[in-house]
Amino acid sequence: MNAPAAATHSKGPGTEGPQALFFDGTSARGQAVRLVVQGPHLVARPLPTDTGFGPPEHRWPLNQVQWPERTRHGQRTVHLADGSSLQVADTAAFDAWRAQHGPSESWVVRAQQNWRGTLLALVLLVLVSAAGYRWGVPALAGGLVALVPAAADEAVGAQAMESVRQQWLRPTRLPAERQQALRTAFAQMVAQGWPPGGPPAPAYTLHFHAATEALGANAFALPGGDIVVTDQLVELLAGQDDTLLGVMAHELGHVQYRHGMHALAQFTLLSTATGIALGDFSSVLAVLPAWLAQMGYSRAAEREADAVAARVLRASGRSPAVMVVLFERLAQRADAEKVGPELPIALASHPADAERIRYFREAANAPNLK
Numbered sequence: 001m002n003a004p005a006a007a008t009h010s011k012g013p014g015t016e017g018p019q020a021l022f023f024d025g026t027s028a029r030g031q032a033v034r035l036v037v038q039g040p041h042l043v044a045r046p047l048p049t050d051t052g053f054g055p056p057e058h059r060w061p062l063n064q065v066q067w068p069e070r071t072r073h074g075q076r077t078v079h080l081a082d083g084s085s086l087q088v089a090d091t092a093a094f095d096a097w098r099a100q101h102g103p104s105e106s107w108v109v110r111a112q113q114n115w116r117g118t119l120l121a122l123v124l125l126v127l128v129s130a131a132g133y134r135w136g137v138p139a140l141a142g143g144l145v146a147l148v149p150a151a152a153d154e155a156v157g158a159q160a161m162e163s164v165r166q167q168w169l170r171p172t173r174l175p176a177e178r179q180q181a182l183r184t185a186f187a188q189m190v191a192q193g194w195p196p197g198g199p200p201a202p203a204y205t206l207h208f209h210a211a212t213e214a215l216g217a218n219a220f221a222l223p224g225g226d227i228v229v230t231d232q233l234v235e236l237l238a239g240q241d242d243t244l245l246g247v248m249a250h251e252l253g254h255v256q257y258r259h260g261m262h263a264l265a266q267f268t269l270l271s272t273a274t275g276i277a278l279g280d281f282s283s284v285l286a287v288l289p290a291w292l293a294q295m296g297y298s299r300a301a302e303r304e305a306d307a308v309a310a311r312v313l314r315a316s317g318r319s320p321a322v323m324v325v326l327f328e329r330l331a332q333r334a335d336a337e338k339v340g341p342e343l344p345i346a347l348a349s350h351p352a353d354a355e356r357i358r359y360f361r362e363a364a365n366a367p368n369l370k
């Protein structure tokens, strides 16, 4: 058999596809064509007219063709870079032709084709979001904090201290000699906890303040090393100086690990992400000054601070078990007076859960616990 004449044509017959209507982008009138893939080109070949002389064919490089997404309903429209388009009514023929000769569909489109794919995509989205919140934000915040020089902690802490002082703190009523005794005892304890030859103790400044009723018996640390102990906490732990010193060591642990800066970085990242998502960045800037009142330390941060307290108590010849007294007395007091959630980084806002009590009891019996 002889090959058809057209097969010897330099361009070849190409692979014929379905009929389509060609719109040149200016005229509303479509022109009937047949789609052909010919080498690296998509060709719209006008259907033969009665006279045998039709308008010229159109061709576009395949990589400039914007293929339609496959949907369950509706006709297929192919958009071309020059503004023209091709509409195909026979969707089944188009999909079959394209599957065989056109560029392959992305996995996204295939996944969208069935509900299992949609469900899977949804589950993946939830998992990725949850993972991002659980690990991504803390990791990113940690990376940010590592880039921030320690000197910035002091600037941040000083500003926070100022707003906390105005809102929650009043001048202390503790006798000067009582304050001095506690300062001296804590300094000795720190010296024993961070002995010469090892890493230096984090710098800190101890402040005694009476607290507003909302803050009550409490202690907290700010970036840069300001540690605040309220008169009410000193009174709550009357006769239990070892426990009070353990609380201070816990707060110094927050300073050592820069937990305040981590919390601030996380808060800023989440606020920024929210602000970007909402398209309103000014709301982020407005909320930043209030960061201290809104953040809390993570459980992981509390565990680290507790570990510092246990280690330093032990290094100074005290039992970590003295911390149990704190949780017992806080629990007794909580029945009598209500403590507001105004300052989540403050000690009494931490849940005095069984896990922490168990930790300090076990730390007292584990000689090599770090």
Ligand SMILES: [Zn+2]
Pocket: 250, 254, 297, 302, 305, 345, 346, 347, 350
């Ligand atoms: Zn804490």
